[in-house]
Amino acid sequence: MNTQAHAKHPTPRVYALVLLALLLLTAMTVSASGVDFGSPGVNVVIALLIASLKACLVALFFMHLRYDKPINAVIFSTGLVFLALFLIFCLIDFESREAVVPENLKTPGAVVAGGEAAAK
Amino acid sequence: MTPSTNTLDPHAHPHPTGLQHHFADMEQQADASKIGMWLFLVTEVLLFGGLFVGFALMQGRHHEAFLAAHHHLDRSLGILNTVVLLTSSWTMVMAVHSAQQGERKRLIVYLALTLVFACAFLGVKYLEYSHKFHEGLLPGKYYSHRGDTVPGQFMFFSFYFMMTGLHGLHIVAGMAAISWVLRRAMRGDFSGAYYTPVEIVGLYWHLVDMIWIYLFPLLYLIG
């Protein structure tokens, strides 16, 4: 009977170490968020970097991408690449528009009360 | 144990447990199932990704409002939920490992534990949501919180509820899938030679965890 062949299997020890790493990284990101690095953008970058590191650990070890045939990793990475493209192009648009600061923003309650959602 | 066949196939004949008739062998079937699940996970990434993109762009436009709004979130509960979900990913991978080793009892225990952690996650979310309801920190036109110094915080909560809500729905769906696999495990459907359903449900569960890995810092820490 054919078994599900894998190149290699991680041991429970590896899994436990990964969990430990994930918890440590969580602690790191919480404490880093409290630090003032001058610009708020830095906090965002650090948070996203740590999150991505955690995500990599989950993907490579828990989800077995490190041990699987490459096609699975190719599929997943492609999804991420296209999501990034979506974000980047939208950002290019948003960041290169002429800066118009709206002056009279409403609240949703006021907008709805004004009967905008009613039938024509 | 009856050989499980594709009961809708009129040409059913005995063959390895769980091998569907159009596959040549178990490895081909397992590989195909994994490819299928990874493709589905990509669709989930793009689905949630849209919300992340919307969040990023609106946060860029209204960063003071978002910053002020996110302070209403309970950071400790967020951290707790993160720990809970990460641990549930670990119990899930241990379940897959047990299945691969042919250890049926351990498989059942780890699957059950994963469900317990998932319930805990939802329980904490329930606590958070009720607090928000109480305070009027609701999405869009239902936002009724008083005493805001920075206007426009409703939009943060629009995203908070949409993103955690969609995520929560995926947790529920994951629990249903895990329960189904648990039931099959208790029936003895799996062995070291055939545990693909456990594996692919595991993949789904890890993705749900991964999404939270990004949701947590963006909503709770950064704002």
Add this chain to the structure above:
Amino acid sequence: MADAITVPSAAGGTAERRSYLNESRGLWSWLYTVDHKRIGVMYLWAVLSMFFLGGVFALLVRLELLTPKRTIMSAEQYNRAFTLHGAIMIFLFIIPSIPAALGNFVLPLMLGAKDVAFPRLNLASWYVYVLGSVFAVTAMITGGVDTGWTFYTPYSTTSASSVTTMTLAAFILGFSSIFTGVNFIATTHKLRAPGLTWYRMPLFVWGMYATSIIQILATPVLGITLLLIVMERVFSVGIFDARLGGDPVLFQHFFWFYSHPAVYIMILPGMAIISEIIPVFSRKTIFGYKAIAWSSVAIAFISFLVWGHHMFVSGQSRLAGAIFSFLTFLVAIPSAIKVFNWLTTMYKGSIEFKAPMMYAVMFLMLFGIGGLTGLFLGALATDVHLHDTYFVVAHFHYVMMGSTTIAFLGGLHYWWPKIFGRMYNEKLATVGAALVFVGFNATFLPQFVLGFRGMPRRYYNYLDQFQPLHAFSTFGSWILGLGLAVAALALVTSLRKKPDAPANPWGGRTLEWEASSPPITHNFEITPVVTHGPYDFYPEREH
């Protein structure tokens, strides 16, 4: 139960051939089937019904436009008519048509497989399609939708019409599309017959594979976009509402991130069919196999980089517009490579001008026009004048109808003997194809002129000077409708005959022609082993 009897390949049919059509009987045997061929046939009837429904709306729209003012309906009704025409045709007909109806049937056969990788998921995709169409019909019955198929905000988030129901319909239909894409990719990777390397696969499979990539990457973004419309309607979440600090142009980014690649979900399968028909009916191996194969993949990826060309005048930044315009030109390159390769395949070939080939040649002409006019629209400077005019309407009908639908009809004729075991009526089919060609051009060629003379799209009233061309276009639509009816007759009347089709009526070299016509339920008696390329017509010559 008797073993399946292989049908002799000589023409002249046997009394009752055992095949997937009759190996089990009764409605439930169809509704519970996991046989990709039966699922393909169920999809075929479903999408053809939707094509008919969408076509009725088209005829109504064109009838209204016969005169400048009111002809048969009010302005409100007109808005609903063109919206429903667009939504039905795009979501319920064209996107599923080739992949789900023809692809489901043919792809596993071409790979020498017994079925797709996930047969139950395949059946689920059909049921999801049916559920989505129920929602769509419900939206129609409860007053319809008047936003245009593009659901632009702020109108879609505030319109009183059945927007929520229709967006939910599209959301549900998206899953059907995704399931099909997942199935095709997994099947192509894992279920190829021995000897069937990637470069021996029919180009149809490459085309379907590329289509599936787009389905998986793009459709979820449509999903979240539609959910966000519902969230805006129900909760006023604010993301697309300028009054609340949101951005209506952001809606368009979200929407077109899916909808531009979606048009390649439509055209790639059409091109894939043409790649099959031309070599067979030219009796000549395809020119530039690898170029065509990789062009399909290239189109799939580049299609994600150009969506902003729908938004040149919407309010996105000039920089974004310029970038999108430049990238749009790129996608023309692989498309052109394919057209040149098809033409070169025909050159010095031995052409047999049967109905499938007629449709293929029509495709070459109409796609040429459709594709080239896309360049006018992709160029930012000219698009400023042509956006939202009839030029756009003409362009996309040339590519969606003149190309994809024509290719679909060609494929339908080509594989009809395989699917139903009967040869269609060649004379009627010829008449149908000719009428379709004449009718199609009569309907849409004038619309280019209307467009660059200034006639806006989606307008109920128009200036008197546009009437002659509008009237011509409307008459054209009647010829087109007639042509489609004749084509349908050519196909459907064959079903009354006893099965008479040989296994390989066209002399093709791809694997589906080694199965009987129609195939037995598990496709092949023994798994085929592939030793030659898919268009190897003269093997003694070629190696």
